[in-house]
Amino acid sequence: MTMSRALVSLVFILSLSSCCLPSLSSATSDGFLQCLWENIPSGLIYTQGAINFTDVLVSSIRNPRLFTNTTVRPLVIVTPTDVSHVQAAVRCGRANGVHLRVRSGGHDYEGLSYRSVRADEVFGVVDLANLRSITVSADAAAGPMSTAWVDSGATLGELYYKIAKNNPEVAFSAGICPTIGVGGHFSGGGIGMMMRRFGLSIDNVIDASLVNADGDLLNRATMGEDLFWAIRGGGGESFGIVVSWKVSLVKVPSTVTAFNIVRSVDQGAIDVLSKWQDVGPTLPNDITIRVIVQGQQATFQSLYLGRCSDLVPVLSTFFPELGMTSGDCLEMTWLQSAVFFNTWNLNVPVESLLSRGTSLSTFTKNKSDYVRRAIPKEAWKSIFPWLTMNGAGMIILEPHGGFIGAVPAGATPYPHRSGVLYNIQYIALWPTGSDGSAATRWISNLYEFMGQYVSKNPREAYVNYRDLDIGQNVVVDDITTFDSGEVWGDKYFAGNFRRLAAVKAAVDPTDFFRNEQSIPPQSMATKSCHSG
Incomplete structure (x- = not known):
């Protein structure tokens, strides 16, 4: 799908004017912190010197592999309780040259919502855990066509519980793990057990509230359809901070x-x-x-x-x-099924969905693939022995087809639609305290072996199963290069990557919102080369 003429024009205007914007490398961290203290209640700001800084940082870390003595920690964590606090954090960061990372549930497989891979990076984290309101529409009792507004800091478990307690025959199509934050899950697509019937989470998002790189609060009407398209599956931390989402709910049977x-x-x-x-x-x-x-x-x-x-x-x-x-x-009931698929135990109460607890006992590494041609039976005979090797973990196969396959690949940034049989998630696990070398070798070697059986050109991957092994951004003159982003971006987004880069150039040309796998802004020069 091509960009609208208005978006192309906006890219050109912003590319000319970006030289006049303040340099993101010129201001000091002291100025950033002072700005935060002047605009946000001090009890919501945690600097590295604060007694409870580590407790707040760890509160949503789901993979202790990414929290070690060498982890690059944020300069500060801001825990907003109001959208105005998010706006203030963005404006302070933008004015003082400090980039922000955004965390909702902490399930990012590479921890990019709260850590940096670059040892010299100075950044702040906006932790949305306190923005977790869920408002189900008054007509939800009617079932179909009802809606809900859900803040990005809410978890899937909290969303499921609130919807079903309002009406047990109303639900939402999203993932299995109840502690996943809504913001990250929706930003990457949102696969789950009802996607073949009702689509991905993003297929049911109808509005959103977003704080852009200028600190302005936008909704669907004011952000425009190009940006609204991009945030529904284009990966988190590229276009702004989505603080809440309006979703369509679905009708499910009583049993x-x-x-x-x-x-x-x-x-x-x-x-x-x-x-x-x-x-x-x-x-x-x-x-x-x-x-x-x-x-x-x-x-x-x-x-x-x-x-x-x-x-x-x-x-x-x-x-x-x-x-x-x-x-x-x-x-x-459908709500009980949400508990069952997470615990495999019918005796666990549905209230367990409200738990936001975390554990630092198991390290994990994840990778992903998509299969478009069935793997031959003889090949499976060669694959199963891999699951008995030293360090072996597991693989999970998620069927596509149904509703997903009927949606055009360009309707949302999630391109893995028609022709996809299933997604593969590879999971390596090892206990805290061991070096994990056997497990990491196992998943790396299995992934290489599976290359002959999965999609090619590109070898597709799921952005919500983030994997830095497939590529990382390179920053030159404080801007992520398009070419470095394209290496991994084509795998996550296929033909939608360039449109995402064009949207990025239009709404965040100075690359304020970025991480090691954020969408890079596509310059007009690059656009011309690729469109010639």
């Missing part, structure tokens, strides 16, 4: 059905998995079956938006290889 069916290699797991590759993406949209492969077994985990009595004959017809029977069924 849904879940199951976990485990098959070992000796029980024919490879045959079942090989068949699943074709069946999973083509089943009726109300059925999602994902696969978790660990050791020598595969767990087929399903959500069906209906009762067991209707599910059994469908799977008997379309997927008899699975051998599913009514004895595998677990009927529950």
Whole structure:
């Protein structure tokens, strides 16, 4: 999709005027901190010298691999309780040459929401954990067409709980982990157990409130459709700080059905998995079956938006290889299913979704792929032994198709639509205190081995499973270079990357919002070269 003529003009105007903007490297950190203290209540500002600075920093760190003695810490953490505090932080940073990173739930797989890879970088963090209001529309009792406003600092668990407690037959399509922050999840797309029926999270976002690089608060009407397009899947920390989102809610039945069916290699797991590759993406949209492969077994985990009595004959017809029977069924409310898929335990109360607790006991490293042609059965016979090697973790396969495949690749920045069979997430885990060398070798070598079976040109990846191994930005004269961003950007966004870079150039030409994998501004010179 090409940019509008207005956006092209704006890129040109801003590229001419950017020389007149204050240099982001000229001001001091002292000036930045003084500005914050003058405009934000001091109790919401935590400098490195504060007694509780580390406690606040760690409060949303989900991967202790990214919190060590060598972690580059922020100059300051701002914990706004009002949108005006976010605006003030942006204006202070912009005026004093201090870039900001933004954290909602802390699940960024590379920790870029609260740390820098560059040892010499001076930056601040805006932690949105206190901005977590959820307002469900008064007509939500009617079910379809109801909406909710949710702040970026709220978690998916909090969102699910608030929606369902208002009406148990209303829900939202998003991910499994309840402690994920809404802001990061929506910014990257938002895959989950209902995406084949209702789409990704971003397919159901209808408005947003965003603080731009000038500190102005914009909504969909005032930010324009190009920027609104970019924030729904273009990755966090590139275009501004989205403080809240308006989403469309969906109607779900009073009873849904879940199951976990485990098959070992000796029980024919490879045959079942090989068949699943074709069946999973083509089943009726109300059925999602994902696969978790660990050791020598595969767990087929399903959500069906209906009762067991209707599910059994469908799977008997379309997927008899699975051998599913009514004895595998677990009927529950949709809210209970949100707990079940996170804990695999029906006895955990739904109130657990409200927990924002974290643990620093396990290190992880993640990578991702997309599969567009089914992997041959003989290849799976070579893949399964990888799950028994020293340091082996697991892989999770998420089926696409259904609603997702019917949406054009350019409708949102998330391009992995038509033709995608499933997504692969590779997960390596090791306990705190061990060096993790076996686990990191395992995931790196498995990823290299899988290259022959997954999408190519580009080898696609999911931005919410962020992976710095596939490329990092290079900053020249305080601006991220387009070419360095394109290396990883094509993998996350395919043909949508250049449009994202053009939007970036229009709304943030001085590259104020940036990290090691933020969208770079596309200069007019670069645009001309690529469009010639």
